[in-house]
Amino acid sequence: MVTYAGRVTDSDEYQIRRFRAGLQDGTVSPETEAWLQAVNRGFHEQAFTPKTLRREAEFIRADDRLMTGVYVDATPVHSVGAEVPVATFTTYTSTLSTGETLLPAHLISDVTVRPTHRRRGLLRRMMTESLTAARDAGLPIAALTASEATIYGRFGFGVATQTSTIELDTTSRFALPSLDRGAVGTVELARREAIAEVAGDIFARFHAATRGSVGRQASYPARIDGTINGHADEPDLTVRAALHYDADGTPDGCVTYQHVESRDAVSEVKVIDLVATGPDSYLGLWNFVGNLDLIQRVRYDAARIDDPLPWAMADTRGYRVTGRDDRLWLRILDPLTCLQSRRWSGDGELSLAVEDPLGLAAGTFDLGVSGGVPSVQQTAAAPRPDADVTVDVASLGSAFLGGATIGALADAGRIRGGGTAVAQLSRMFAVDRAPYCITHF
Numbered sequence: 001m002v003t004y005a006g007r008v009t010d011s012d013e014y015q016i017r018r019f020r021a022g023l024q025d026g027t028v029s030p031e032t033e034a035w036l037q038a039v040n041r042g043f044h045e046q047a048f049t050p051k052t053l054r055r056e057a058e059f060i061r062a063d064d065r066l067m068t069g070v071y072v073d074a075t076p077v078h079s080v081g082a083e084v085p086v087a088t089f090t091t092y093t094s095t096l097s098t099g100e101t102l103l104p105a106h107l108i109s110d111v112t113v114r115p116t117h118r119r120r121g122l123l124r125r126m127m128t129e130s131l132t133a134a135r136d137a138g139l140p141i142a143a144l145t146a147s148e149a150t151i152y153g154r155f156g157f158g159v160a161t162q163t164s165t166i167e168l169d170t171t172s173r174f175a176l177p178s179l180d181r182g183a184v185g186t187v188e189l190a191r192r193e194a195i196a197e198v199a200g201d202i203f204a205r206f207h208a209a210t211r212g213s214v215g216r217q218a219s220y221p222a223r224i225d226g227t228i229n230g231h232a233d234e235p236d237l238t239v240r241a242a243l244h245y246d247a248d249g250t251p252d253g254c255v256t257y258q259h260v261e262s263r264d265a266v267s268e269v270k271v272i273d274l275v276a277t278g279p280d281s282y283l284g285l286w287n288f289v290g291n292l293d294l295i296q297r298v299r300y301d302a303a304r305i306d307d308p309l310p311w312a313m314a315d316t317r318g319y320r321v322t323g324r325d326d327r328l329w330l331r332i333l334d335p336l337t338c339l340q341s342r343r344w345s346g347d348g349e350l351s352l353a354v355e356d357p358l359g360l361a362a363g364t365f366d367l368g369v370s371g372g373v374p375s376v377q378q379t380a381a382a383p384r385p386d387a388d389v390t391v392d393v394a395s396l397g398s399a400f401l402g403g404a405t406i407g408a409l410a411d412a413g414r415i416r417g418g419g420t421a422v423a424q425l426s427r428m429f430a431v432d433r434a435p436y437c438i439t440h441f
């Protein structure tokens with residue numbers, strides 16, 4: 001019988017096991033199946049069918065994920081068995097685009113703790129061990145997308161990118177006059193099945209050029225083309241797709257969308273995914289979606305917060321932002337590598353102290369930028385009180401790609417330093433566009 005007293009760090013009641021997805025000749029191993037079904041329960045989702053279970057196992061194997069399960073020795077009679085983990089956590093390596101380079105990134109997902117085992121430190125233990133292992137393996141940064149905004153700051157994660165939910169009025173008000181000013185390319189409906197063939201190449205071009213983008217997991221084509229349809233065995237055949245082609249006929253943008261029942265009897269289309277490699281393909285795809293017949297409104301929940309679309313529209317009031325959400329959370333593990341990998345806009349020299357509650361990225365750094373080229377050196381293993389500017393590691397994660405400005409973080413009390421040094425750091429960190437991530441993981 002499980003006893004429910006004490007914190008996990010004080011008890012030997014829990015065993016942690018780490019493993020890769022077990023899948024042989026189309027059969028999912030019992031350990032992997034129990035882990036996947038536990039994740040589903042944790043997120044209140046329907047149980048996998050044999051077909052969707054196999055597909056999910058194939059995807060997580062393709063990502064080469066490390067799965068962590070926390071187990072108890074024994075469970076009460078009639079309860080789920082001891083083979084089902086009470087907590088889950090998974091990690092894999094992908095890339096984060098700084099717009100200049102692709103940084104290897106430690107991605108964290110599928111974090112669940114069973115309600116009957118919560119608030120005993122299981123998440124803290126899994127997270128601390130995982131971040132420490134990633135740092136020791138030389139990974140400079142960790143990333144996740146969060147179910148709640150209050151959980152991950154304590155582990156050094158900061159909101160690094162945000163997205164808007166937008167609604168477009170696509171009645172006769174919708175027009176993009178700027179498209180007539182020399183935009184090139186054409187749009188054509190695509191076969192749904194073709195998306196899996198082209199989406200990867202289009203995304204790779206977007207990813208390399210877009211600061212804040214995270215490499216997509218193996219399941220992504222199936223997520224955006226309707227193959228993954230909740231937990232149904234069959235694809236969602238309401239999903240449609242269109243491609244934008246450049247002047248040479250090469251696909252350089254892709255949108256998937258579906259007609260949905262709206263709350264207020266307005267004929268509405270939901271954009272599932274839209275990836276464009278440049279302004280022409282971006283506006284071209286929106287022109288297509290905005291001119292669909294019989295549709296009065298288009299909704300999209302992953303628009304840039306500095307979206308060019310309203311600036312291209314004849315009637316900017318046809319573009320409404322109905323929400324804004326954090327998307328990517330970043331946790332710097334190696335400030336030296338991270339700071340050297342980004343683009344700098346202003347020259348300057350100052351010392352930067354980084355505070356880290358987990359101690360992984362703490363230190364004092366001399367940061368110099370000359371002609372936009374950075375030179376960073378660690379001068380102390382701990383944050384020095386006499387540094388020009390002091391920042392906590394979560395705020396550094398928010399500022400890293402320009403998602404939060406240094407000025408806003410200073411006014412929020414999260415960056416400390418003399419006015420001149422903070423203003424200089426602000427000029428050095430400034431970016432021309434907000435970072436943008438359209439990967440959910």
Ligand SMILES: CC(=O)SCCNC(=O)CCNC(=O)[C@H](O)C(C)(C)COP(=O)(O)OP(=O)(O)OC[C@H]1O[C@@H](n2cnc3c(N)ncnc32)[C@H](O)[C@@H]1OP(=O)(O)O
Nearest residue numbers: 109110111112113118119120121122123124144146147150
């Ligand atoms: C990347 C992702 O996968 S996001 C998805 C996260 N998962 C979910 O939302 C599924 C539902 N929730 C859960 O499964 C669990 O409640 C979890 C995973 C959020 C937390 O797991 P627990 O094992 O209870 O967390 P743990 O006991 O280790 O708590 C660690 C700290 O986080 C805090 N905390 C935990 N959950 C929350 C929360 N939902 N909101 C605010 N603080 C929280 C605890 O108070 C504790 O704080 P402290 O150590 O500073 O005192």
